[in-house]
Amino acid sequence: MQKSGIIRIKSIFYNKNIAPYIFCLPFVISFFLFFFYPICTSIYMSFMKVITLDNMEFVGLKNYSRLYNEHFLNAIKLSTIYTLSMVILMMVFPVTIAGLLNSKSLRFRNFFRSAIFVPTLTSVIVAGIAFRMIFADIESGFINSIIISLGGKAVPFKQYYWTGILIMVVLAFWRDLGINMVYCLSAMQTIPEELYESARIDGANDISIFRHITIPSIKPILIYILTLTIINGYRMFTEGYVYWNEATPGGNGLTIVRYIYQQAFQKNDMGLGSAIGVVLLFIILTINLIQLKSFGLFRKGDD
Amino acid sequence: MKTRNRIVSGVLLVVFIIIAVIALFPIYYLFMASLQKGETMFSGGMKLFFDPAIMSFKNYAAIVTYRDGLYLSWYKNSLITTVMYTCFGLFFTSLVGYGLGAYDFKLRNVIFVMVLIVMMIPLEVLMLPLYNLIVRLRIIDTYWGVVTPFMVAPVAIFFFRQYVSGISKDFLEAARIDGCTEFGIFFRIMVPIMKPAFGAMTILLSMQQWNSFLWPLIVLRTNRNFTINVGLSSLLNMYSSNYEILFSGAICAIVPILVIFVFNQQFFISGLTAGGIKG
Numbered sequence: 001m002q003k004s005g006i007i008r009i010k011s012i013f014y015n016k017n018i019a020p021y022i023f024c025l026p027f028v029i030s031f032f033l034f035f036f037y038p039i040c041t042s043i044y045m046s047f048m049k050v051i052t053l054d055n056m057e058f059v060g061l062k063n064y065s066r067l068y069n070e071h072f073l074n075a076i077k078l079s080t081i082y083t084l085s086m087v088i089l090m091m092v093f094p095v096t097i098a099g100l101l102n103s104k105s106l107r108f109r110n111f112f113r114s115a116i117f118v119p120t121l122t123s124v125i126v127a128g129i130a131f132r133m134i135f136a137d138i139e140s141g142f143i144n145s146i147i148i149s150l151g152g153k154a155v156p157f158k159q160y161y162w163t164g165i166l167i168m169v170v171l172a173f174w175r176d177l178g179i180n181m182v183y184c185l186s187a188m189q190t191i192p193e194e195l196y197e198s199a200r201i202d203g204a205n206d207i208s209i210f211r212h213i214t215i216p217s218i219k220p221i222l223i224y225i226l227t228l229t230i231i232n233g234y235r236m237f238t239e240g241y242v243y244w245n246e247a248t249p250g251g252n253g254l255t256i257v258r259y260i261y262q263q264a265f266q267k268n269d270m271g272l273g274s275a276i277g278v279v280l281l282f283i284i285l286t287i288n289l290i291q292l293k294s295f296g297l298f299r300k301g302d303d
Numbered sequence: 304m305k306t307r308n309r310i311v312s313g314v315l316l317v318v319f320i321i322i323a324v325i326a327l328f329p330i331y332y333l334f335m336a337s338l339q340k341g342e343t344m345f346s347g348g349m350k351l352f353f354d355p356a357i358m359s360f361k362n363y364a365a366i367v368t369y370r371d372g373l374y375l376s377w378y379k380n381s382l383i384t385t386v387m388y389t390c391f392g393l394f395f396t397s398l399v400g401y402g403l404g405a406y407d408f409k410l411r412n413v414i415f416v417m418v419l420i421v422m423m424i425p426l427e428v429l430m431l432p433l434y435n436l437i438v439r440l441r442i443i444d445t446y447w448g449v450v451t452p453f454m455v456a457p458v459a460i461f462f463f464r465q466y467v468s469g470i471s472k473d474f475l476e477a478a479r480i481d482g483c484t485e486f487g488i489f490f491r492i493m494v495p496i497m498k499p500a501f502g503a504m505t506i507l508l509s510m511q512q513w514n515s516f517l518w519p520l521i522v523l524r525t526n527r528n529f530t531i532n533v534g535l536s537s538l539l540n541m542y543s544s545n546y547e548i549l550f551s552g553a554i555c556a557i558v559p560i561l562v563i564f565v566f567n568q569q570f571f572i573s574g575l576t577a578g579g580i581k582g
Contacts, residue, residue, distance in 0.1 A: 019485035023402025026395040030455035038432035105312035115323035123514035125532040126553045130329035235427040257427045281428045
């Protein structure tokens with residue numbers, strides 16, 4: 001009896017049809033436990049008034065109608081302005097700098113590539129500590145002392161709405177430029193040299209080569225950077241938290257995710273928090289579907 | 304023509320020197336600040352160049368003594384969670400990636416689509432129900448609570464799958480005929496072949512965990528259990544003066560990574576960008 005059991009287990013080890021399922025098991029467990037189940041409970045809880053985790057009350061769409069308030073609309077607005085600014089910056093700078101870095105007339109290319117990549121290695125918190133100092137509100141802050149020496153007045157960056165967005169964007173731009181530039185650079189290095197040469201023989205200059213050969217050739221990676229920037233924009237939390245770790249009256253740093261954090265963990269309103277999460281899920285899904293469509297995945301069926 | 308080229312490359316060089324200075328400046332500034340006394344930092348103004356006479360490494364000594372080694376336990380927590388996340392992550396994701404890349408089985412495409420879906424949905428959407436789950440599993444405020452939900456990282460599965468798909472598997476048949484089990488094939492033959500992929504994913508996963516913030520912030524409740532980023536952010540308080548340890552602590556959080564980066568630049572860059580390369 002026991003022996004046949006051992007043989008059965010042994011035959012599983014040799015079985016080519018069963019083995020892949022065992023290989024994939026960790027993911028399947030993790031998928032249902034840490035992805036599928038949370039998404040379901042999130043949607044479920046968004047229709048509930050959560051008193052404790054075991055004591056909930058059905059309230060229908062009340063949490064969603066409560067979302068129609070000034071703070072949430074401002075959070076969506078803030079996340080959207082931030083995202084749009086990041087998209088514009090990330091569509092212009094990484095590809096331009098990569099293009100320049102790729103030109104053979106530049107010396108020390110590897111050094112510059114590494115130097116621009118270094119900010120990617122920092123965490124948002126560590127980088128934020130440095131930028132909090134650089135953009136300190138007081139007159140002796142680094143940027144403020146430059147403004148004053150140019151004859152201006154000190155700017156309380158953290159207190160105004162637009163300068164608040166500016167310092168978050170600067171922080172995120174500084175951290176993300178390097179990795180996006182490297183994406184562009186590695187895509188550019190796969191473009192065959194003959195393409196450039198034949199264009200040069202036709203008398204094209206560097207700028208038109210960049211516009212008509214380089215950019216179209218790396219279009220997939222640009223779409224990838226675009227999608228990633230939009231999603232990272234809407235899921236942004238830490239860039240705001242590191243500047244304003246306490247809530248501010250002007251709502252500076254109060255992004256969509258910060259609003260979830262505030263309602264769910266600080267005000268203990270899990271129902272409302274879940275409803276915001278579901279809205280965020282729909283925003284992210286929409287962006288992903290648009291991206292998949294522009295990659296032509298639905299037409300070709302496979303990537 | 305030649306002088307024109309010279310001018311162009313000269314201008315280009317200057318432009319890149321400026322970009323590099325801007326890229327490295329905040330870290331330099333942080334380091335300079337870490338050598339100042341907290342009061343001089345603000346009263347004396349934050350200038351580009353600090354007075355060398357008042358520089359000292361005292362703040363780095365303060366790290367050790369700060370509240371009975373609180374910072375050191377943050378550092379330790381970050382190290383342990385990073386090692387846990389990376390080791391378990393590599394083990395599980397390489398198994399799954401190999402399973403998806405090497406076998407032709409019925410549910411393969413279904414599971415692969417599931418991987419892609421998880422890859423698309425960021426943690427922020429799920430953090431609230433995940434928090435409740437972690438509470439129910441009684442791993443709140445623990446290393447396991449920080450590490451477990453994201454250990455089977457879809458990005459790494461995707462990467463391992465791509466890597467395995469690109470390898471010819473004809474010789475595996477020979478191993479099967481020699482009586483090797485499917486798991487023996489993976490551990491004895493494939494793992495050594497997948498070494499470069501393991502290298503890239505070690506960098507990606509460990510950096511992800513070392514720099515993570517939002518999830519540890521939610522899971523960790525006790526000050527002693529914080530990771531570095533959560534601990535440093537708890538020092539960001541207008542009303543207390545923790546500046547000495549704040550700046551030197553921030554520098555200590557990045558210096559190990561910078562040192563490793565300087566010696567393995569190419570490896571590091573390809574590791575961190577590996578997650579983004581689309582198949």
